[in-house]
Amino acid sequence: MTDRTALAIDYIEQCRQRIDAELERSIHQDSASERLQETMRYSVLGGGKRIRPALCLAAARAVGCAENAALIPACALELIHAYSLVHDDLPAMDDDDLRRGRATTHIAFDEASAILAGDALQTLAFSLLASAPELSDTQRVTMIAKLAQASGHSGMVGGQAIDLESVGIELDLEQLEHMHRHKTGALIEASVDLGAVSAPGVTQQQRSALSDYARALGLAFQVQDDLLDIEGDTAIIGKRQGSDAAKAKPTYPALLGLEGAREHLATLLEQAQRALDDFGVEAEPLRAIANYVVTRNH
Numbered sequence: 531m532t533d534r535t536a537l538a539i540d541y542i543e544q545c546r547q548r549i550d551a552e553l554e555r556s557i558h559q560d561s562a563s564e565r566l567q568e569t570m571r572y573s574v575l576g577g578g579k580r581i582r583p584a585l586c587l588a589a590a591r592a593v594g595c596a597e598n599a600a601l602i603p604a605c606a607l608e609l610i611h612a613y614s615l616v617h618d619d620l621p622a623m624d625d626d627d628l629r630r631g632r633a634t635t636h637i638a639f640d641e642a643s644a645i646l647a648g649d650a651l652q653t654l655a656f657s658l659l660a661s662a663p664e665l666s667d668t669q670r671v672t673m674i675a676k677l678a679q680a681s682g683h684s685g686m687v688g689g690q691a692i693d694l695e696s697v698g699i700e701l702d703l704e705q706l707e708h709m710h711r712h713k714t715g716a717l718i719e720a721s722v723d724l725g726a727v728s729a730p731g732v733t734q735q736q737r738s739a740l741s742d743y744a745r746a747l748g749l750a751f752q753v754q755d756d757l758l759d760i761e762g763d764t765a766i767i768g769k770r771q772g773s774d775a776a777k778a779k780p781t782y783p784a785l786l787g788l789e790g791a792r793e794h795l796a797t798l799l800e801q802a803q804r805a806l807d808d809f810g811v812e813a814e815p816l817r818a819i820a821n822y823v824v825t826r827n828h
């Protein structure tokens with residue numbers, strides 16, 4: 531393991547503790563149904579790498595902002611991510627029974643509860659942002675707009691729609707990237723941007739460089755995800771290995787071959803790191819997370 535990967539693991543673990551405490555607090559708030567609350571807690575607090583919230587906190591640090599200011603946005607990102615996983619696992623979508631090393635939400639509870647928990651996690655994300663005490667009104671509105679755009683039909687949900695429409699169809703590299711930029715990349719880009727916007731004095735130049743970093747990282751994340759589906763171990767990745775092939779999903783290794791996919795991954799990592807050239811030591815966690823994303827084993 532390189533020093534940078536070790537730094538990332540350490541940094542993400544520190545983030546996890548702060549994020550999970552805040553998520554626990556936010557789900558604990560007044561709720562109309564105890565069962566719904568329990569389903570939400572199961573969906574969001576039972577594991578997961580916390581890459582998106584860690585990226586948000588690391589981006590805030592990179593632009594000289596106290597990470598605390600980005601804590602609520604970081605939680606909002608994880609809530610959206612958790613909702614997307616719960617809905618993605620449903621029988622009407624990917625129909626998966628294993629996630630984060632345990633039963634998916636609709637298996638542990640039931641389908642209706644999983645749908646409701648996903649809905650409630652999504653609205654909780656926007657509700658948290660709307661009342662984040664550390665942020666100005668302008669920051670809140672900017673973040674809500676960005677997160678809505680990244681997670682809705684012009685972002686993640688749009689990407690999921692393309693994915694569902696693409697089963698059994700041969701996509702070329704451009705079409706595959708178009709799908710992943712929406713399905714996975716948009717939320718990763720939003721994670722970095724919400725962190726940057728947490729700093730009141732962030733410049734357009736900084737946001738643009740961070741956006742270049744996040745765009746490359748979003749695709750790198752997906753390439754590594756595709757590689758893990760082939761080379762990973764179900765017990766470690768926490769979901770069924772080989773499920774992309776079983777579902778005839780278009781993937782990078784299917785298009786480029788294993789070696790080609792690995793080369794593509796290295797190019798994307800280089801692009802992500804280069805985008806941070808003008809940042810100093812405060813961007814070290816972002817650099818480390820990029821290394822972690824392309825070497826992770828789950």
Ligand code: GRG
Nearest residue numbers: 578579580581614617618630687690713714755
């Ligand atoms: C159903 C609205 C809706 C959207 C679904 C993101 C997504 C769109 C589906 C997730 C399915 C999937 C396996 C996508 C591939 C990449 C991805 C998002 C993997 C899961 O993210 P990790 O590895 O998960 O960060 P953890 O569990 O670590 O948080």
